[in-house]
Amino acid sequence: MRGFATFHPFVLFLYYAMVLIITMLMLHPVILVLSLFGSLLFFLTIAPLRQFLLDLGFYFLMFLLVAITNPLFVHKGETILFFLNDDPVTLEAIIYGFVIATMLVAVIFWSKSFSEILTTDKFLYVFGKVVPKSALVLSMAFQFIPLFKRQIKKVHEAQKTLGLYTSNSITDRILGGIRVFNSILTWSLESSIHRADAMKARGYGLPKRSNFSLYKFEKRDLGIIGALFVMFFVIIFAYIKQYFAFNYYPAISDFTDTKQYFFYFLFVFMLTILPFMMEMKENLLWTFLKRKISASPIRNKKNVS
Amino acid sequence: MRKDLLLVAVIVLIGVILFKGTKIQSVEEYYLTHIDDITPESETIKISIRVDAVLEHLDKLPESLRSEKYIPKDGIILEETEYVLRPGDTVFDVLLRATRHHKIPFDYQGSEENRFGSVYIKGINHLYEYDCGPLSGWMYTVNGEFPDEGVSKYKLEDGDVIAIQYTCDLGRDLGHPYDEKEVNP
Numbered sequence: 001m002r003g004f005a006t007f008h009p010f011v012l013f014l015y016y017a018m019v020l021i022i023t024m025l026m027l028h029p030v031i032l033v034l035s036l037f038g039s040l041l042f043f044l045t046i047a048p049l050r051q052f053l054l055d056l057g058f059y060f061l062m063f064l065l066v067a068i069t070n071p072l073f074v075h076k077g078e079t080i081l082f083f084l085n086d087d088p089v090t091l092e093a094i095i096y097g098f099v100i101a102t103m104l105v106a107v108i109f110w111s112k113s114f115s116e117i118l119t120t121d122k123f124l125y126v127f128g129k130v131v132p133k134s135a136l137v138l139s140m141a142f143q144f145i146p147l148f149k150r151q152i153k154k155v156h157e158a159q160k161t162l163g164l165y166t167s168n169s170i171t172d173r174i175l176g177g178i179r180v181f182n183s184i185l186t187w188s189l190e191s192s193i194h195r196a197d198a199m200k201a202r203g204y205g206l207p208k209r210s211n212f213s214l215y216k217f218e219k220r221d222l223g224i225i226g227a228l229f230v231m232f233f234v235i236i237f238a239y240i241k242q243y244f245a246f247n248y249y250p251a252i253s254d255f256t257d258t259k260q261y262f263f264y265f266l267f268v269f270m271l272t273i274l275p276f277m278m279e280m281k282e283n284l285l286w287t288f289l290k291r292k293i294s295a296s297p298i299r300n301k302k303n304v305s
Numbered sequence: 306m307r308k309d310l311l312l313v314a315v316i317v318l319i320g321v322i323l324f325k326g327t328k329i330q331s332v333e334e335y336y337l338t339h340i341d342d343i344t345p346e347s348e349t350i351k352i353s354i355r356v357d358a359v360l361e362h363l364d365k366l367p368e369s370l371r372s373e374k375y376i377p378k379d380g381i382i383l384e385e386t387e388y389v390l391r392p393g394d395t396v397f398d399v400l401l402r403a404t405r406h407h408k409i410p411f412d413y414q415g416s417e418e419n420r421f422g423s424v425y426i427k428g429i430n431h432l433y434e435y436d437c438g439p440l441s442g443w444m445y446t447v448n449g450e451f452p453d454e455g456v457s458k459y460k461l462e463d464g465d466v467i468a469i470q471y472t473c474d475l476g477r478d479l480g481h482p483y484d485e486k487e488v489n490p
Contacts, residue, residue: 250431
C-alpha cells in the first residue's frame with residue numbers, strides 16, 4: 001500500500017498545516033463544508049466503520065451544542081426570530097453558530113486523522129532535530145488523549161475483576177468512573193515526567209546523537225509538495241483579494257460572489273479531497289491487482305488439475 | 306436504586322428551574338410596550354440617537370454596514386423625541402423604552418456582566434462598537450455634557466435632553482474634551 005500515510009513525514013505535516021490554516025482562517029460556509037467533507041471522507045478510509053460512526057454521533061451532538069450556544073450569547077443580526085428573556089434570538093446568530101460548529105468539527109476530524117497518520121515517531125523525525133524540546137512536548141500532547149483512553153480502559157477492567165462496578169445504580173457507576181479518572185490523572189502527570197527523564201537519559205536532543213529512520217524523500221514527495229504549494233498560494237491569493245469574503249452580521253451575504261469565484265473554490269475542494277483520493281486510488285489499484293492474481297495462469301492450472 | 310432516584314430528582318429540578326427561568330416572547334409581543342401619555346403636569350425628557358460622526362468615515366465601516374438601512378444619510382436614527390420621565394429613571398431605562406417603542410435594535414451588556422456595574426451600550430441599529438475603527442463606540446450626553454458615569458447609573462431630572470451618539474475617535478469628534486481631562490483631572 002502506498003496511500004497517503006506513506007508520504008514523507010514532512011509532506012504530511014505540510015499538508016495538515018495548510019488544511020488547518022485554511023479551515024481556521026476562512027469563515028466562508030462553502031470552504032468549511034468542503035473541509036468538513038474532506039476530513040470526514042478521509043477519516044472514513046483510515047478508521048474502522050464502527051469507530052467512525054461512533055465518532056460521528058458524538059461530534060454531531062457537540063456540533064449542535066456549539067451551534068445553539070452562539071445565539072444565546074450573541075444578539076447581532078437583522079432577522080429576529082423571538083425574544084428569550086428580553087434578548088433577541090436572531091437567525092444570523094444561529095447560522096453563524098452552525099458555521100463555527102462546522103469549522104470546529106472539521107478541525108477535530110482533521111486532527112483525528114493527523115494523529116493516525118502523522119504518528120509520534122514521524123513527528124519527532126520532522127522536528128526532533130530542529131526544536132527537540134518543543135517537539136517532545138508537542139508529541140506527548142498529541143498522544144495524551146489516546147493514551148489516557150487506553151489507560152482508563154485498563155484500570156476500568158482491573159477494577160471490574162476486583163469486583164467493583166457490580167452495582168446497577170447509575171450514580172454508583174458515575175462515582176466509580178470519577179475514581180478511575182482521578183487515579184489516571186495522577187498517573188498521567190507522573191508518567192509524563194518519567195518519559196521526559198527517560199528521553200533525557202537516552203541522550204535525546206544532544207547535538208551529535210544520530211537516529212535511525214526509514215523515511216526517504218522521493219520524487220513523488222517533491223511533486224506533491226509542488227502541487228500543494230500551488231494550491232495553497234492560489235487559495236491565499238483569493239483570500240487576500242477578498243474573493244472568499246462572507247458577512248454574517250447584520251445580514252447574511254448571498255452566494256453571487258461564490259458563483260463568480262467558483263474557480264477558486266475548486267482549489268479548496270482539490271486540497272481537502274486530496275488524501276481521500278490518494279487512499280481511493282490505492283484501494284482501487286489493490287482490488288484490481290487482486291483480481292489479476294486470481295486470474296493468473298498458475299491459479300487456473302491449479303483449478304484445472 | 307435510591308441514589309438513582311435522587312439523581313433523577315435533581316435533574317428534574319434543574320429542568321424545572323431552567324423552564325421557569327426562561328421567557329419566550331414573539332417579536333410583536335416584545336415591541337408591544339406601554340408608553341405613558343404626556344400630560345401637562347408630567348415630567349418629561351428628550352432623547353435622540355445620532356450617527357453623524359460615522360458619515361465622515363464611511364470608508365472605515367465594514368462593507369456590510371454601508372447601507373442607508375443602517376447609516377441614514379442625515380445621521381439620525383431617532384430624532385429628538387419627548388418621553389415621560391418615570392420616577393428613578395436612568396438614561397438606560399429611557400433608551401431601552403425609546404428603542405423598544407421605535408423598534409430599533411438595541412444590544413447591550415448588562416450591568417452585572419462587567420466590572421463597572423453599569424450597562425454598556427454595544428450596538429444600536431446594527432452599528433456596533435469598533436465598527437468604525439478601534440476607537441469607535443456609543444457615547445451619551447445629558448444637556449450637552451458628558452457624564453462620568455455609566456448609562457444605568459445616571460439618574461435623570463425633569464427636562465433633561467439626552468443625546469446618544471456614535472463616535473469614531475473616542476469622543477473627540479463629538480466635542481468631548483478627552484485630552485484636557487487627562488491632563489487636569
